[in-house]
Amino acid sequence: MNKKSIALSIMAIASFSTSAQTFMLSVESSNGKVYTVNATQINPTDLLVDSIWVESANNIVLVDSSTQPASKVILEKVEMEGVYPLTLLRGSGFNGSPMLIAKQEQYLGGELSVINYGGGIDTNVSEFGEVADFERASAEVYKHFGDYIGIKSASAVTNNCGELLGVNVAGKSFFGNPIQPDSYRYTTSVTSLKHWLESNDIRYQIAPDECLSTAVQNQNMLAQAKAEQEALKEKIEKERKEHELSSQKAKAQQDKAAKEAQAKHKAELEKLEKQKIAKEKELAEIAKAEQAAKQAAEQKAKEQAELEQREKEAALEAFERAKVTNTVESLKEFIFAYPTSDHVLEAKAMLELLEQSAEAKQQEIQRAQEEKQNYLLLAVGIAVLISFILILVLRKRKNALKLQEMQLQKTHQDNQALNQEMAAAKERAVDVLLEGVDVNGNALNLKVNGSALALKGEQVLGRSPSKADLVLSFDEISRVHALFRLTNGSITITDLNSANGSQLNRNALLPNEPQPLNNGDVLSFSSMSFTVKFVR
Numbered sequence: 296m297n298k299k300s301i302a303l304s305i306m307a308i309a310s311f312s313t314s315a316q317t318f319m320l321s322v323e324s325s326n327g328k329v330y331t332v333n334a335t336q337i338n339p340t341d342l343l344v345d346s347i348w349v350e351s352a353n354n355i356v357l358v359d360s361s362t363q364p365a366s367k368v369i370l371e372k373v374e375m376e377g378v379y380p381l382t383l384l385r386g387s388g389f390n391g392s393p394m395l396i397a398k399q400e401q402y403l404g405g406e407l408s409v410i411n412y413g414g415g416i417d418t419n420v421s422e423f424g425e426v427a428d429f430e431r432a433s434a435e436v437y438k439h440f441g442d443y444i445g446i447k448s449a450s451a452v453t454n455n456c457g458e459l460l461g462v463n464v465a466g467k468s469f470f471g472n473p474i475q476p477d478s479y480r481y482t483t484s485v486t487s488l489k490h491w492l493e494s495n496d497i498r499y500q501i502a503p504d505e506c507l508s509t510a511v512q513n514q515n516m517l518a519q520a521k522a523e524q525e526a527l528k529e530k531i532e533k534e535r536k537e538h539e540l541s542s543q544k545a546k547a548q549q550d551k552a553a554k555e556a557q558a559k560h561k562a563e564l565e566k567l568e569k570q571k572i573a574k575e576k577e578l579a580e581i582a583k584a585e586q587a588a589k590q591a592a593e594q595k596a597k598e599q600a601e602l603e604q605r606e607k608e609a610a611l612e613a614f615e616r617a618k619v620t621n622t623v624e625s626l627k628e629f630i631f632a633y634p635t636s637d638h639v640l641e642a643k644a645m646l647e648l649l650e651q652s653a654e655a656k657q658q659e660i661q662r663a664q665e666e667k668q669n670y671l672l673l674a675v676g677i678a679v680l681i682s683f684i685l686i687l688v689l690r691k692r693k694n695a696l697k698l699q700e701m702q703l704q705k706t707h708q709d710n711q712a713l714n715q716e717m718a719a720a721k722e723r724a725v726d727v728l729l730e731g732v733d734v735n736g737n738a739l740n741l742k743v744n745g746s747a748l749a750l751k752g753e754q755v756l757g758r759s760p761s762k763a764d765l766v767l768s769f770d771e772i773s774r775v776h777a778l779f780r781l782t783n784g785s786i787t788i789t790d791l792n793s794a795n796g797s798q799l800n801r802n803a804l805l806p807n808e809p810q811p812l813n814n815g816d817v818l819s820f821s822s823m824s825f826t827v828k829f830v831r
């Protein structure tokens with residue numbers, strides 16, 4: 296660095312933020328004249344300025360007032376090759392972020408801005424005249440009619456993406472004499488800026504993507520929004536069709552279950568009817584057997600009575616003959632022939648008188664009579680006992696059959712009452728619609744079929760297809776999460792001690808404690824909420 300030159304100082308009198316990409320420098324010459332010029336940051340340590348404003352400066356100091364207290368950074372000029380009117384100032388420790396150089400020279404004469412010190416777009420395109428006033432003077436420069444608004448050149452020219460297109464320069468060494476007011480202003484092009492930096496091995500960063508105009512960005516956003524809307528519409532339609540198909544399958548399954556239950560009930564009734572007919576037939580056969588046994592007993596008793604009567608008559612006739620003959624042989628013959636006759640004692644008495652063995656004969660006759668009575672009593676007792684046992688057995692069998700018949704009648708009456716109650720429940724059946732969203736925020740509707748609820752009395756909601764009637768296939772739903780129950784015409788909801796719980800109208804449900812469910816209630820299972828609607 297040449298230390299003999301006139302004293303010039305360059306100092307930054309202000310800095311706008313730690314993310315600044317341009318700085319304002321104040322150049323003071325030995326004669327007291329002050330120039331204000333912008334410096335554009337190109338990498339973490341280097342700034343670009345127009346050579347015309349710093350070509351005779353020796354001591355360059357950047358005062359960064361964004362820090363407290365303000366810091367001073369000594370900058371040095373870096374010797375550069377090439378004919379471009381730019382100078383590189385190098386230093387360290389100042390706040391700022393390098394600018395990205397545009398990937399291409401797109402929209403020149405379209406969406407351009409000039410950044411001066413102060414942050415953001417301090418001087419916009421309208422202050423330079425019409426945007427179309429920017430045009431290419433050559434492959435290396437643009438020209439325009441814009442004013443610098445008191446800031447001496449080096450303003451960064453950017454596209455609508457905030458990427459660097461070029462730097463405004465006075466151009467004394469490159470364009471001839473310094474630009475006068477109301478004449479053309481010049482700006483280095485992207486091509487010349489890159490060429491100059493690369494030829495001097497200066498680091499810089501190029502924007503990764505091509506900058507699109509605001510109009511193109513808006514068109515792309517509209518196209519993307521339209522595509523997303525169409526995709527969403529297709530997704531909703533697909534979910535609607537899937538839900539409709541699922542509802543149809545559920546209805547078919549419920550109808551099938553109802554038909555199977557009805558067929559099973561009909562089969563049970565037919566089975567009970569067949570059992571009743573079999574029992575009636577058995578009772579009839581028993582009654583017929585009892586009647587036949589009674590008739591046989593009566594016939595046997597009649598025959599026995601007739602036999603006894605004939606025996607009595609024969610005994611009487613024989614006794615009369617024995618009395619007439621009045622002999623030992625005739626009396627013995629009578630006693631032997633008719634031992635059970637009522638006249639045996641008399642015959643024996645006569646025989647005893649005849650044989651003159653009154654005492655012995657009397658004892659023998661008495662013993663014989665006692666034996667006869669004992670035999671008769673034993674026979675009568677056995678007959679009475681057998682008859683009593685038979686009567687008891689038949690009566691017990693009859694009572695058992697009668698009890699079975701009464702039970703069959705009661706079962707039939709209970710089934711008829713159950714059928715009537717089930718029919719009435721079906722008429723009063725109410726479908727419960729649950730409208731809400733799943734854990735991913737997608738619309739989800741469930742239906743508790745009123746007919747199935749009336750038939751079964753309850754419906755289980757959960758994640759397990761084998762245990763739940765209503766299946767919610769989400770991990771936060773328990774295998775058996777909640778229970779819908781129909782009791783006396785009212786529907787209740789019960790949390791089955793689920794892992795993540797249930798809520799009714801934002802109130803947590805206690806496990807295994809049923810709560811009444813009403814139309815319009817808000818029912819939640821874990822994080823999924825549904826609005827309850829009753830539909831007849």
